[in-house]
Amino acid sequence: MPGWLTGKPTISPMTPDLSINLGGLAMKNPVMVASGTFGYGQEYDRYFDISKLGAVCTKSLSLNVRAGNKPPRLVETPAGLLNAIGLQNVGIDAYLREKAPYLRKKGVTIVANIYGHAPDEYVELARRLEAEGAADAIEANLSCPNVHNAKLATGPSMVSQVPEQVAEYTTSIRSATKLPLFIKLTPNVVNICEPALAAQEGGANGVALINTLLGMAIDTETRRPKLANIVGGLSGPAIRPVAVKMVWDAARVLKIPIIGMGGICIAADAIEFLLAGASSVAVGSMSFRQPDASLRVVEGVEAYLRQHGIPTVSDLVGAIRV
Numbered sequence: 001m002p003g004w005l006t007g008k009p010t011i012s013p014m015t016p017d018l019s020i021n022l023g024g025l026a027m028k029n030p031v032m033v034a035s036g037t038f039g040y041g042q043e044y045d046r047y048f049d050i051s052k053l054g055a056v057c058t059k060s061l062s063l064n065v066r067a068g069n070k071p072p073r074l075v076e077t078p079a080g081l082l083n084a085i086g087l088q089n090v091g092i093d094a095y096l097r098e099k100a101p102y103l104r105k106k107g108v109t110i111v112a113n114i115y116g117h118a119p120d121e122y123v124e125l126a127r128r129l130e131a132e133g134a135a136d137a138i139e140a141n142l143s144c145p146n147v148h149n150a151k152l153a154t155g156p157s158m159v160s161q162v163p164e165q166v167a168e169y170t171t172s173i174r175s176a177t178k179l180p181l182f183i184k185l186t187p188n189v190v191n192i193c194e195p196a197l198a199a200q201e202g203g204a205n206g207v208a209l210i211n212t213l214l215g216m217a218i219d220t221e222t223r224r225p226k227l228a229n230i231v232g233g234l235s236g237p238a239i240r241p242v243a244v245k246m247v248w249d250a251a252r253v254l255k256i257p258i259i260g261m262g263g264i265c266i267a268a269d270a271i272e273f274l275l276a277g278a279s280s281v282a283v284g285s286m287s288f289r290q291p292d293a294s295l296r297v298v299e300g301v302e303a304y305l306r307q308h309g310i311p312t313v314s315d316l317v318g319a320i321r322v
């Protein structure tokens with residue numbers, strides 16, 4: 001009999017606990033947005049209250065302003081997006097001056113994603129962010145496919161393809177900051193556990209999995225690559241099964257938590273990542289199609305917990321039945 005006839009609520013009155021502690025970072029819920037798909041937060045604040053998210057992750061910040069690659073830099077693919085933005089960003093000075101104060105005023109939990117050409121650049125970025133109180137955690141992007149020589153395919157083009165380098169970079173950044181440190185890894189490797197374990201050994205508080213998969217697309221009329229950079233990074237629903245598998249692989253060997261991402265569009269997608277072993281999730285490309293997708297994911301995860309009578313979101317982490 002429906003609840004409006006019996007007087008009994010049809011939805012469980014239990015309010016599930018969505019809060020998590022992600023390697024030392026307190027978050028009101030496990031949902032954040034993925035670097036490079038949400039600007040610096042302010043751009044999305046006119047669509048919804050961004051302080052309702054577990055955290056906002058900034059576009060990768062570098063020491064100097066970067067214009068990025070030449071256009072075309074974005075191509076749609078059957079179930080995703082191929083991008084070669086090339087880390088266009090305002091640079092750390094403008095971030096500290098113009099972007100961070102807005103996020104702080106809004107009470108947003110900030111994960112500052114950083115990018116550099118060598119460990120000392122990451123060190124400087126992390127130090128400045130901590131000193132200025134402009135981040136609650138650091139996510140070091142060791143996995144951008146669009147700035148090195150990925151198109152030459154002559155060998156590893158990203159730091160996170162070489163576990164020894166992951167350890168070296170992580171150790172350096174670790175020594176520069178007390179903020180929770182997450183290392184963002186590339187899926188363009190044979191075994192994701194190797195760089196993930198290297199990050200853990202270097203002192204990371206968590207790993208972010210996954211960055212984009214290398215890809216390219218060709219215009220058959222002009223015979224020219226669709227991206228000016230020739231190659232780019234594939235994101236969106238097409239990569240989700242790859243990402244879930246990598247999270248599952250890494251979760252079985254790591255002691256530190258995982259931020260899972262890759263093709264999350266709706267709450268069920270996020271729940272897949274949690275079941276596979278991610279402690280937190282990030283919504284990426286989907287924000288381009290539906291700006292408030294990340295907030296819908298927060299609401300959907302809460303509804304799922306209620307529906308299944310699960311008291312805390314942490315109960316879902318790694319709860320896959322195999």
Ligand SMILES: Cc1cc2nc3c(=O)[nH]c(=O)nc-3n(C[C@H](O)[C@H](O)[C@H](O)COP(=O)(O)O)c2cc1C
Pocket residue numbers: 034035036037059060081083085087113141144184210211212234235236237239261262263264282283284285286
């Ligand atoms: C347009 C675009 C720009 C991105 N820029 C960055 C970046 O600056 N730093 C970074 O660590 N990841 C960047 N990423 C990768 C995303 O953060 C995320 O790891 C990836 O897109 C997978 O998630 P998704 O399938 O939900 O988009 C970018 C992705 C896209 C689509």
